[in-house]
Amino acid sequence: MAKVWVFAEVHGGKVDSTALEILTRARDLEGAEVEAVALGPGATDAAGPLGEHGAAVVYASDDDVYGDYVAQPATEALHQLVQEHSPELVLFAANYDSRDIAGRLSAKTGSTLMSNVSAIHDLKTAQHAMFGGSTLVDVTLEGSPKLVLVRPKSFEAAPSGGQAEVVKVDVPIGDELKKAKRLERHEEATTGPKLEEAPVVISGGRGLQDPGNFELLDQLASSIGNTAVGATRAVVDSGWVPYAMQIGQTGTTVKPNVYLAFGISGATQHIVGMKGAKKIVAVNKDEEAPIFQIADLGIVGDALKILPQLIEEVKSRKG
Amino acid sequence: MNIAVCVKHIPDPNLPGELDGERLKREGVQGVLDPGDEFGVEAGLQLKEAHGGEVTLVSMGPAAALEAVRRGLSMGADKGVLVTDDALRGADALTTARVLAAAITKAGDFDLVIAGVESTDGYTGTMPSSLAEFLGLPQLTFVKSLEGAEGSIKVNRQTAEGYHIVESPLPALISVTAGVNEPRYASFKGIMAAKKKPVEQWSLADLELSSDDVTVNQSVSNIGKAEARQAGEVVEDDGSGAARIADFLKEAKVI
Numbered sequence: 001m002a003k004v005w006v007f008a009e010v011h012g013g014k015v016d017s018t019a020l021e022i023l024t025r026a027r028d029l030e031g032a033e034v035e036a037v038a039l040g041p042g043a044t045d046a047a048g049p050l051g052e053h054g055a056a057v058v059y060a061s062d063d064d065v066y067g068d069y070v071a072q073p074a075t076e077a078l079h080q081l082v083q084e085h086s087p088e089l090v091l092f093a094a095n096y097d098s099r100d101i102a103g104r105l106s107a108k109t110g111s112t113l114m115s116n117v118s119a120i121h122d123l124k125t126a127q128h129a130m131f132g133g134s135t136l137v138d139v140t141l142e143g144s145p146k147l148v149l150v151r152p153k154s155f156e157a158a159p160s161g162g163q164a165e166v167v168k169v170d171v172p173i174g175d176e177l178k179k180a181k182r183l184e185r186h187e188e189a190t191t192g193p194k195l196e197e198a199p200v201v202i203s204g205g206r207g208l209q210d211p212g213n214f215e216l217l218d219q220l221a222s223s224i225g226n227t228a229v230g231a232t233r234a235v236v237d238s239g240w241v242p243y244a245m246q247i248g249q250t251g252t253t254v255k256p257n258v259y260l261a262f263g264i265s266g267a268t269q270h271i272v273g274m275k276g277a278k279k280i281v282a283v284n285k286d287e288e289a290p291i292f293q294i295a296d297l298g299i300v301g302d303a304l305k306i307l308p309q310l311i312e313e314v315k316s317r318k319g
Numbered sequence: 320m321n322i323a324v325c326v327k328h329i330p331d332p333n334l335p336g337e338l339d340g341e342r343l344k345r346e347g348v349q350g351v352l353d354p355g356d357e358f359g360v361e362a363g364l365q366l367k368e369a370h371g372g373e374v375t376l377v378s379m380g381p382a383a384a385l386e387a388v389r390r391g392l393s394m395g396a397d398k399g400v401l402v403t404d405d406a407l408r409g410a411d412a413l414t415t416a417r418v419l420a421a422a423i424t425k426a427g428d429f430d431l432v433i434a435g436v437e438s439t440d441g442y443t444g445t446m447p448s449s450l451a452e453f454l455g456l457p458q459l460t461f462v463k464s465l466e467g468a469e470g471s472i473k474v475n476r477q478t479a480e481g482y483h484i485v486e487s488p489l490p491a492l493i494s495v496t497a498g499v500n501e502p503r504y505a506s507f508k509g510i511m512a513a514k515k516k517p518v519e520q521w522s523l524a525d526l527e528l529s530s531d532d533v534t535v536n537q538s539v540s541n542i543g544k545a546e547a548r549q550a551g552e553v554v555e556d557d558g559s560g561a562a563r564i565a566d567f568l569k570e571a572k573v574i
């Protein structure tokens with residue numbers, strides 16, 4: 001048996017959902033003895049859900065130092081644990097903190113790090129996609145520990161009903177690792193369902209022409225109900241809407257039942273984050289827009305003209 | 320404030336990508352300075368303008384990558400370093416970080432190292448943090464705005480739900496997102512001046528690294544095509560577009 005670790009981020013006392021997705025996959029890998037590492041306030045409590053999803057052991061520390069300082073303390077602790085327990089494979093969610101920690105750990109151990117993974121075949125082979133998901137590349141990793149960053153939503157989380165043994169982590173963190181300090185945390189308030197959980201997602205791109213027109217997407221979302229609103233990187237970079245709404249390679253990955261794209265051309269960066277939708281509807285003025293190649297229904301037209309009509313249509317059909 | 324900015328020469332992202340055997344085709348294709356790195360160069364230039372010092376561009380790549388370095392110099396950076404070596408073909412993010420760390424160490428003493436969050440071609444997003452570890456620096460990653468001061472830096476760091484304000488003493492490394500600033504255009508004068516700015520070209524041996532230091536522990540075992548999504552119906556909006564979408568939503572049982 002080989003140890004397979006899942007590094008689980010804990011935020012605001014809650015375990016990151018991607019960790020549970022990865023555990024669900026990891027526990028079915030042949031020859032894997034699955035354990036998890038959680039660092040920061042809430043880590044010990046996270047052992048509950050982590051155990052239910054397949055971790056036999058959770059190495060945990062609730063120390064504030066892991067939340068207060070970026071990357072360095074967590075890397076130090078994880079590195080010590082890795083040296084002590086020699087896992088064969090360490091799986092991370094491709095999220096902010098984990099990318100930082102995996103990158104640093106890779107430099108410390110000299111071990112190979114694979115990013116953007118969307119499937120894990122076995123203890124040494126994983127897959128990532130190129131060219132917006134049209135080409136799938138299997139990569140074989142050598143040495144140990146192998147480090148792998150897994151894209152959120154690559155697997156569906158399902159509990160298996162286990163219970164984890166909690167092993168307390170107590171690694172001294174020197175002052176030289178307490179430099180990049182978090183002074184304030186700001187959350188951008190969102191209303192309605194979360195982007196990654198909503199059954200219907202509406203998103204807008206540059207074709208909406210003006211940030212004020214995102215209001216139309218909000219109106220459509222509330223008339224459909226249980227619908228979240230997202231955006232492309234281009235409009236987030238332009239400051240139209242907050243980053244929390246970004247769907248794509250950088251940003252959130254969504255897999256709703258229906259995805260409605262308004263004024264989005266379909267750059268690779270965006271497609272990667274939404275091509276898993278069951279059904280895709282796209283509205284764009286340009287009939288050559290790449291989004292039409294993956295849309296189940298494509299309307300060549302002006303999103304700003306169609307949106308108000310669609311809001312009325314939806315309202316009248318819902319009676 | 321002396322600043323090193325990491326820059327990468329990549330195949331023009333506006334052209335469709337191609338494979339050359341197992342890797343992204345890089346030779347014989349139009350190359351550009353990674354658009355994501357322009358934000359790093361701009362951030363470096365703005366800090367220099369506010370605090371004085373020098374901006375040094377550091378790059379690793381084939382000889383053609385000199386073009387990307389020149390592009391950054393024409394925006395206003397002072398000098399450049401390019402590490403070129405045949406042994407670096409197919410280097411991964413870890414190897415890149417190791418080589419850039421050696422080049423930065425050789426190039427001088429820096430208060431700040433700046434990189435883009437991720438390259439536009441490989442988009443692993445781990446090179447900056449590996450680089451920070453090799454250099455023994457704290458890291459402030461995913462920066463969407465920043466404020467430099469004497470001896471410290473304060474940034475807005477993007478998170479999934481919003482942002483955190485993070486502060487660190489210098490020296491430090493930051494990785495910047497697109498949107499952190501508005502990169503300037505190179506002026507004609509800048510382009511002319513860039514031709515005369517110094518660019519050092521180093522091999523692995525110049526950095527006292529050997530080919531053993533750049534061994535890559537991953538190999539491609541299979542390349543396949545994903546099951547393509549079938550394009551559905553694409554119709555011109557003749558005034559009935561909204562109704563068609565509503566029908567579609569009804570059929571999908573979301574209304």
